[in-house]
Amino acid sequence: MQNRRTFINRLAGVAGLATISPFVNEVQGKDLLKRLKLAQSKPTSEVVTDEGFWMAVRQAYTVSPSIINLNNGGVCPQPKVVQDAVEHYNRMSNEGPSHFMWRILDAGREPLRHKLADFSGCSTEEVAVVRNTTEALANVIFGLRLKAGDEVIITKQDYPNMLNAWKQRAHREGIVLKWLNFEFPIENNDTIIREFEKAITPKTKLVHITHMINWNGQLLPAKEIAKVAHKHGAEVLVDGAHSFAHIDYKISDLDCDYFGSSLHKWMCAPFGSGLLYVKKDKIKNLYPLNAASEPESEDIRKFENLGTRSFAIEQAIGHAIDFHQMIGNERKQQRLYFLKQYWTEKVSDLPGVKIGTPKSPEFSGAIALLQVSGKTPVEVSEFLFSKYKIHTVAIEWENIKGVRITPNVYTTLKELDKLVAAIRDCVASSESSARKR
Numbered sequence: 001m002q003n004r005r006t007f008i009n010r011l012a013g014v015a016g017l018a019t020i021s022p023f024v025n026e027v028q029g030k031d032l033l034k035r036l037k038l039a040q041s042k043p044t045s046e047v048v049t050d051e052g053f054w055m056a057v058r059q060a061y062t063v064s065p066s067i068i069n070l071n072n073g074g075v076c077p078q079p080k081v082v083q084d085a086v087e088h089y090n091r092m093s094n095e096g097p098s099h100f101m102w103r104i105l106d107a108g109r110e111p112l113r114h115k116l117a118d119f120s121g122c123s124t125e126e127v128a129v130v131r132n133t134t135e136a137l138a139n140v141i142f143g144l145r146l147k148a149g150d151e152v153i154i155t156k157q158d159y160p161n162m163l164n165a166w167k168q169r170a171h172r173e174g175i176v177l178k179w180l181n182f183e184f185p186i187e188n189n190d191t192i193i194r195e196f197e198k199a200i201t202p203k204t205k206l207v208h209i210t211h212m213i214n215w216n217g218q219l220l221p222a223k224e225i226a227k228v229a230h231k232h233g234a235e236v237l238v239d240g241a242h243s244f245a246h247i248d249y250k251i252s253d254l255d256c257d258y259f260g261s262s263l264h265k266w267m268c269a270p271f272g273s274g275l276l277y278v279k280k281d282k283i284k285n286l287y288p289l290n291a292a293s294e295p296e297s298e299d300i301r302k303f304e305n306l307g308t309r310s311f312a313i314e315q316a317i318g319h320a321i322d323f324h325q326m327i328g329n330e331r332k333q334q335r336l337y338f339l340k341q342y343w344t345e346k347v348s349d350l351p352g353v354k355i356g357t358p359k360s361p362e363f364s365g366a367i368a369l370l371q372v373s374g375k376t377p378v379e380v381s382e383f384l385f386s387k388y389k390i391h392t393v394a395i396e397w398e399n400i401k402g403v404r405i406t407p408n409v410y411t412t413l414k415e416l417d418k419l420v421a422a423i424r425d426c427v428a429s430s431e432s433s434a435r436k437r
């Protein structure tokens with residue numbers, strides 16, 4: 001029996017197929033499948049508040065009951081089926097690394113590219129599989145043919161890795177960085193677009209847009225900014241680390257030239273997985289970060305010269321996409337927004353509490369920034385963890401200060417009720433220390 005199973009596993013491996021026991025074969029999986037069938041006939045708005053449905057989704061994860069993890073804005077956990085896939089492919093790799101990794105699993109990258117392209121609404125020839133947003137965007141930032149005096153528009157609220165990459169180019173080559181500084185939250189597209197347009201000059205070569213600001217969850221009108229940039233002849237790079245698989249859109253909707261994202265964030269793929277999109281006619285002129293034999297090739301694969309990487313992680317991405325699509329993009333976005341609204345509405349009227357994130361779904365998703373007057377972000381975050389075991393992150397970056405709170409699809413309303421009670425307690429303790437002073 002054992003030999004037969006091993007034989008079948010090998011055979012499946014040779015054919016490039018997965019042999020992981022599907023989640024839907026397990027008791028919790030069967031329950032979720034039943035609920036998904038029922039959900040098909042219901043409007044999304046009804047499924048969004050169906051706690052039985054979302055409890056079934058939670059069962060697909062292995063999150064610890066000993067803490068309440070509300071820092072999904074940092075990195076997201078994987079459903080068990082994705083964890084199993086990583087282990088499965090890793091064990092397979094260890095049976096004979098050069099055979100199973102380079103001859104068997106490597107062949108899975110093309111089907112994966114198809115899957116990612118299909119999900120992203122772009123051509124298979126425009127998607128590269130990389131390890132994270134940092135790597136994806138470093139390919140663009142360091143690969144562009146820019147010269148001294150060329151201008152790039154960035155904002156103080158972009159992600160540090162990207163800003164450091166631009167600063168390095170500015171330092172070494174004399175590229176000019178034009179900085180914008182926003183007072184978020186802003187719930188007006190025109191205000192944001194106008195600021196970008198005002199900064200564009202005839203020397204502007206590229207506009208860098210963080211689609212969703214990681215510090216406070218503000219969503220920017222990337223498509224509209226891209227339109228303005230293109231009108232003035234500038235290219236557009238979108239940092240989609242936080243919007244991808246969180247907000248319901250396709251990369252093709254944004255009409256950008258370059259895009260990068262981390263799949264270990266909202267796609268819940270294995271840690272260390274990402275994607276790079278380069279518009280077909282821009283591939284030739286973009287040099288790859290890791291040199292390729294034909295750096296001016298029009299083949300998107302030139303950006304995948306990573307050397308030895310984890311084939312297990314790469315191959316398990318496909319399982320994460322399947323899981324994500326089982327829940328559905330639209331349902332997921334609406335549930336995430338619902339969770340954010342659920343707790344923020346309950347605390348926003350408390351004395352000294354401010355929410356530093358837009359309210360409307362046009363400008364936000366799951367992420368919200370909590371500000372409690374009289375306490376530093378670190379003090380609030382430590383209070384939530386030490387007394388309630390609620391894990392969050394303190395944010396102090398440029399003009400943005402607060403505690404970032406980010407639920408995910410597995411977060412229950414009971415957990416958010418506990419968060420609300422903890423924030424009330426924190427506010428009360430802040431008021432009582434103010435009275436003593």
Ligand SMILES: Cc1ncc(COP(=O)(O)O)c(C=O)c1O
Nearest residue numbers: 132133134135159214239241262
């Ligand atoms: C907006 C943004 N860009 C880029 C990154 C970098 O992502 P990674 O560490 O996966 O490369 C992050 C990480 O949180 C982010 O929030």
